[in-house]
Amino acid sequence: MNWFQRLSKTGRMEKELDAELRFHFETQVVDKIQAGLTEAEARRATRLEFGGLEQIKEDCRESRGTLWLVSIVQDLRFGARILAKSPGFSLTAIVVLALGIGVSTLAFSLYNIATLQFIPVRDPATVVRIQRRSPENITPSVPYASIAYYRDNAKSLSAVMATMSAAPMVLNQDEQRVSGTFVSSNYFGELGGSAAAGRLFDAALDDANSAPVCILSFRLWQRKFNGDASIVGKAVRLGGKPATVIGVASEAFATLGTDDPDLWLPLLQHSYFVEGSKSLTDPKFDGTILMWGRLAPGVSTSMAKQEMLSLTNQLRRLYPTEIWDREYIAVTPGAHFLSLEDGRPVLPLVGLLVLLILAIACANLGGLLMARGAGRQREIQLRFDLGARNLRIFRQLLTENLLLGLLGSIGAIPLSYCVLRLALVYSNAPSWMSAMPDWRVLLFTAAMGFVAALVFGLLPTLQLVRRKQNRSLWHQLVVCTQVGASSVLLILAGLLVRATLHTLYSDPGFDYEQVLSIDPGMSEHGFVPSSAKAYLDQLQNRLQSAPGVISVSMARNPPLVNRDVMITGISVGGRRIMIYPNWVGPQFFQTMHIPLLRGRYFRAGENNAVILSESLARKRWPTEDPIGKQWKNGKDLVVGIVGNTRAMELNNSDATEIYYPPNDDVLPDMSVLVRTAGDPNTLSPTIKSIATGIDPGLFPTLIPLTAGFRKNVSQVEQIATIVSLLGSIAIFLAVVGLLGLVSYSMSQRTKEIAIRLALGANRIEIITAVLRQFAWPVLIGLVAGVAITAGLSQILRRALYGISGLDPLSYMGAMAILIAILVLAASLPIRRAFQLDVARILHSD
Amino acid sequence: MTTPSKFDLPQGTLDLLILRVVALGPVHGYAIAQHIQMISKEALQIQQGSLYPALHRLENKGFLAAEWGPTETGREAKFYRLTAKGRTQLKTETESWERLTDVVAMILQHPLGEPS
Numbered sequence: 001m002n003w004f005q006r007l008s009k010t011g012r013m014e015k016e017l018d019a020e021l022r023f024h025f026e027t028q029v030v031d032k033i034q035a036g037l038t039e040a041e042a043r044r045a046t047r048l049e050f051g052g053l054e055q056i057k058e059d060c061r062e063s064r065g066t067l068w069l070v071s072i073v074q075d076l077r078f079g080a081r082i083l084a085k086s087p088g089f090s091l092t093a094i095v096v097l098a099l100g101i102g103v104s105t106l107a108f109s110l111y112n113i114a115t116l117q118f119i120p121v122r123d124p125a126t127v128v129r130i131q132r133r134s135p136e137n138i139t140p141s142v143p144y145a146s147i148a149y150y151r152d153n154a155k156s157l158s159a160v161m162a163t164m165s166a167a168p169m170v171l172n173q174d175e176q177r178v179s180g181t182f183v184s185s186n187y188f189g190e191l192g193g194s195a196a197a198g199r200l201f202d203a204a205l206d207d208a209n210s211a212p213v214c215i216l217s218f219r220l221w222q223r224k225f226n227g228d229a230s231i232v233g234k235a236v237r238l239g240g241k242p243a244t245v246i247g248v249a250s251e252a253f254a255t256l257g258t259d260d261p262d263l264w265l266p267l268l269q270h271s272y273f274v275e276g277s278k279s280l281t282d283p284k285f286d287g288t289i290l291m292w293g294r295l296a297p298g299v300s301t302s303m304a305k306q307e308m309l310s311l312t313n314q315l316r317r318l319y320p321t322e323i324w325d326r327e328y329i330a331v332t333p334g335a336h337f338l339s340l341e342d343g344r345p346v347l348p349l350v351g352l353l354v355l356l357i358l359a360i361a362c363a364n365l366g367g368l369l370m371a372r373g374a375g376r377q378r379e380i381q382l383r384f385d386l387g388a389r390n391l392r393i394f395r396q397l398l399t400e401n402l403l404l405g406l407l408g409s410i411g412a413i414p415l416s417y418c419v420l421r422l423a424l425v426y427s428n429a430p431s432w433m434s435a436m437p438d439w440r441v442l443l444f445t446a447a448m449g450f451v452a453a454l455v456f457g458l459l460p461t462l463q464l465v466r467r468k469q470n471r472s473l474w475h476q477l478v479v480c481t482q483v484g485a486s487s488v489l490l491i492l493a494g495l496l497v498r499a500t501l502h503t504l505y506s507d508p509g510f511d512y513e514q515v516l517s518i519d520p521g522m523s524e525h526g527f528v529p530s531s532a533k534a535y536l537d538q539l540q541n542r543l544q545s546a547p548g549v550i551s552v553s554m555a556r557n558p559p560l561v562n563r564d565v566m567i568t569g570i571s572v573g574g575r576r577i578m579i580y581p582n583w584v585g586p587q588f589f590q591t592m593h594i595p596l597l598r599g600r601y602f603r604a605g606e607n608n609a610v611i612l613s614e615s616l617a618r619k620r621w622p623t624e625d626p627i628g629k630q631w632k633n634g635k636d637l638v639v640g641i642v643g644n645t646r647a648m649e650l651n652n653s654d655a656t657e658i659y660y661p662p663n664d665d666v667l668p669d670m671s672v673l674v675r676t677a678g679d680p681n682t683l684s685p686t687i688k689s690i691a692t693g694i695d696p697g698l699f700p701t702l703i704p705l706t707a708g709f710r711k712n713v714s715q716v717e718q719i720a721t722i723v724s725l726l727g728s729i730a731i732f733l734a735v736v737g738l739l740g741l742v743s744y745s746m747s748q749r750t751k752e753i754a755i756r757l758a759l760g761a762n763r764i765e766i767i768t769a770v771l772r773q774f775a776w777p778v779l780i781g782l783v784a785g786v787a788i789t790a791g792l793s794q795i796l797r798r799a800l801y802g803i804s805g806l807d808p809l810s811y812m813g814a815m816a817i818l819i820a821i822l823v824l825a826a827s828l829p830i831r832r833a834f835q836l837d838v839a840r841i842l843h844s845d
Numbered sequence: 846m847t848t849p850s851k852f853d854l855p856q857g858t859l860d861l862l863i864l865r866v867v868a869l870g871p872v873h874g875y876a877i878a879q880h881i882q883m884i885s886k887e888a889l890q891i892q893q894g895s896l897y898p899a900l901h902r903l904e905n906k907g908f909l910a911a912e913w914g915p916t917e918t919g920r921e922a923k924f925y926r927l928t929a930k931g932r933t934q935l936k937t938e939t940e941s942w943e944r945l946t947d948v949v950a951m952i953l954q955h956p957l958g959e960p961s
Binding site: 006017019020021023024026028030049050051052055056059060063064065269612836 | 873874875878892893894897898901902905913917920921922923
């Protein structure tokens with residue numbers, strides 16, 4: 001019989017074992033009778049010789065090698081019975097654990113979807129992302145000239161793909177713009193995409209004379225064209241340029257990276273759709289063209305990296321100025337939603353928050369187990385008295401804890417599934433993202449339950465087995481963990497809530513409420529500086545005379561609604577200052593209500609002048625008068641100082657700004673800003689008709705700055721909501737745990753308290769004595785919590801919107817809440833203590 | 846533990862003795878004990894408490910196979926016999942036992958080994 005047969009045929013083996021030993025016994029008895037003993041004597045003698053029959057059987061069973069498993073099954077069965085016998089305890093423990101584990105499962109599921117799971121493309125394991133790196137520089141993009149060189153020469157890559165996101169485009173005459181991505185013609189083929197209608201891009205598009213085409217995303221096809229297949233073959237206008245829709249990508253098609261566009265265009269036709277674009281021909285082009293590859297069969301990423309490095313060194317000969325010193329190429333797995341690098345600053349923070357919740361849940365479990373252990377003392381003692389070995393009982397209790405952990409994990413999975421499902425739907429996640437847990441999530445959840453049960457079940461169990469009465473150290477540890485972890489979460493929640501309020505209610509340094517931004521989108525439509533200037537002049541003049549308009553100006557980066565944030569920098573005394581540059585018209589500061597502190601505004605047509613924000617002026621010339629000073633290269637003179645603003649990034653209160661007059665290069669990129677007397681939305685039809693009336697080929701976007709403000713704020717609000725939610729879970733768990741603990745330790749000392757009362761002690765003194773044992777752990781927990789948060793908040797600083805990571809109000813507030821909860825948790829059992837019936841308790845035994 | 850053995854059998858020796866007895870032909874547990882006792886002229890008393898765990902261990906290791914069959918008195922008993930694997934095991938065990946006793950004897954009989 002092999003091991004499995006021995007395991008499965010236990011019943012038969014038991015019967016045989018019994019029969020075998022019985023045969024031996026009976027034969028021995030018969031022999032003894034034959035030797036002259038009476039039957040009774042023979043039986044007695046044989047029984048004595050045999051010794052413990054059960055012991056022999058147990059030793060025989062042990063040789064089967066299946067005993068450990070059989071006894072684990074026994075333990076589990078017994079554990080399940082014990083848990084079922086006290087449903088209140090079991091349910092509390094399972095809910096507490098499920099909450100704690102559920103939060104970490106949720107976080108891990110998100111992490112799993114974003115960075116561990118492959119996106120559903122053909123043969124995802126060989127898809128790689130290719131990026132330029134050097135010791136000094138990091139960029140996600142590769143110039144097209146280099147991509148073409150790598151594509152033609154790399155033997156380690158069987159295919160090279162390129163993608164480039166376009167600025168939002170006007171589709172036909174629609175108000176709402178669509179997002180587009182330019183892709184190389186092999187993109188769909190390499191990723192194994194299929195068409196819901198028509199066909200996808202193919203190599204025929206690489207012909208320079210091929211007609212302009214586009215492919216719709218399934219989503220856009222449904223939204224705009226109601227899923228009508230007759231759109232295939234029809235022409236649409238994209239940014240005014242006609243193009244034929246040749247197909248619709250299937251709903252399941254997954255794009256590389258986080259890009260999720262409404263439509264795709266051939267990269268080789270970039271200069272047709274974006275007039276004047278040099279993205280493909282200029283080796284200096286620094287727009288973001290992303291490079292992807294597919295590893296040739298049998299090639300590893302490190303082999304590919306090596307070959308790319310040698311190709312880069314050859315490229316340096318072609319473009320000596322464009323290739324960096326010591327440049328190398330990073331080849332990383334490409335078929336993931338996010339790469340590990342993307343989440344680096346956030347990941348440890350989220351991980352820590354989640355572990356804090358788990359720690360609180362675990363501490364609760366520890367407290368519960370301990371309180372229950374006291375009630376089981378008698379049962380355990382009985383089992384020892386019946387001859388059970390220490391190890392056997394320890395294992396039995398541990399099995400019980402693990403069973404709890406397992407049940408907690410099982411409860412955590414639907415919890416995390418529901419929240420994740422909601423989150424995916426709410427955030428419009430790509431359709432391939434599924435909330436269904438895969439093996440990694442299941443394994444992680446099980447492991448978390450295992451660790452939780454093991455770590456926090458171990459000590460109470462050990463104490464139970466060792467039959468020790470003193471559990472105050474464990475008490476204190478549990479309280480300390482709970483208080484510490486809860487205070488971190490509460491303080492962080494406080495900081496983030498305050499940060500949100502700060503963004504909402506503090507002065508951003510300018511007045512955005514009645515300002516409308518008009519982005520004519522000139523550069524996308526091939527406007528050159530002269531035509532842009534003519535358009536801008538005409539638009540500003542006409543707007544100026546429109547009724548309800550107070551002032552009009554223009555800016556390269558309109559506050560709050562700018563698409564991308566530009567940052568430049570200077571070094572002052574070896575320290576680098578980050579500066580937000582902007583190119584603005586003379587009326588900009590009046591339009592935005594940014595106060596002029598010194599000097600003057602720009603004059604119309606003025607060049608070689610700059611205006612600094614006060615913060616920048618102070619950093620550059622801390623002691624001197626900056627007016628009239630030369631800026632940087634000596635060409636530009638400082639003519640004025642204006643107030644600080646948080647126009648570019650609301651979360652950056654230390655922002656410094658520099659303003660230039662518009663030069664030729666930036667004119668096609670300018671937006672016009674209009675301050676209106678009333679609600680800007682009521683004026684927007686008028687303004688729109690003025691803007692389109694000048695050049696019908698343009699499709700200006702009108703956005704009130706309040707919309708940009710709301711968008712900015714909503715991001716902070718989301719983070720604050722999530723952390724507050726975690727904070728409330730923490731509070732809930734902490735209340736449950738602390739309440740239980742204090743009640744338990746009061747109940748342990750009921751008799752002592754009663755005696756003291758009977759002897760005339762002051763009730764307050766007694767309560768203080770009971771609570772004193774918690775004072776130190778609470779204090780240590782609070783201090784540790786504050787220290788951890790202070791350290792963490794440095795990571796959070798940029799999200800904290802002008803709040804210092806050490807904002808005293810948040811800290812004090814969190815402490816106050818926590819202490820209030822502790823007092824509450826303590827007061828309920830204390831009230832019970834006050835109502836003690838001293839006489840009855842003292843008579844009870 | 847009513848009749849303490851006259852010897853303490855060295856670890857693993859019982860297994861060897863069992864294998865040796867079973868090698869003579871299919872035999873049940875009681876007969877094995879009787880056999881060893883008889884051959885050793887009552888010097889060795891094999892207790893049930895060690896005999897049966899050893900038999901089961903050897904069976905589970907695949908050295909012995911067991912079948913139920915009638916004894917000469919007509920009762921059903923579990924008869925053990927040696928497997929091919931058991932035969933090899935018996936051979937190697939016997940050889941190593943002989944080597945061990947030879948070596949031990951050699952050392953004990955060596956004149957220089959005696960305490961002066």
